[in-house]
Amino acid sequence: MNFKEQRKKSIQRRLLGITIAAPAIISTVISLLRMLYFRLDNGTQIGGMIAEPFKKIVSAIHENTQFLSFFWENSPTPNHMNLPEVDNLYFLAIYLIIFIGFAFYTSGKKLAVRLSEINTKIENQLIEESIKGAAARSREEIELTTNIPSSSIFTQIHQLYLAPVITAIVAAALIALLNI
Helix, strand or coil: CEHHHHHHHHHHHHHHHHHHHHHHHHHHHHHHHHHHHHHCCCCCHHHHHHHHHHHHHHHHHHHHCHHHHHHHHHCCCCCCCCCCCHHHHHHHHHHHHHHHHHHHHHHHHHHHHHHHHHHHHHHHHHHHHHHHCCCCCCHHHHHHHCECCCCCHHHCHHHHHHHHHHHHHHHHHHHHHHCC
């Protein structure tokens, strides 16, 4: 692909990444808040006392974010006590979508950085060719003849494979320590 096509691809990847990750992040946060509200109280008096301030906080957040009613109504409520539930699988799928969105965004960002470096080299080449005189090529000619190899989002091992697992392990440890 040439320079202009890669620039367009960089913008598309960043926009796609934001479009994928933003709703997934909102849904995940709301799912965790719903889990705090519905699953924290275990029916005992102490559990009720511990859950009461969290329920008030979640209720206040819900009242002030009515513009996100779609997410409040449709986000799954995970149940950490019963892992094979369907809501847990939906939550996990949405959680993983966050990292896919971040991978697209990072891929586009890396491509933009690479294109910025190539742009500097093109400008340097334009200066060199203007010194030569009559046989100088235009910027468009240089951009069209500059081939840039394609890159894939699946080469980002850390973001797609390690980050979700490490984040899940840390969250599970926190839940275990807090006895939620």
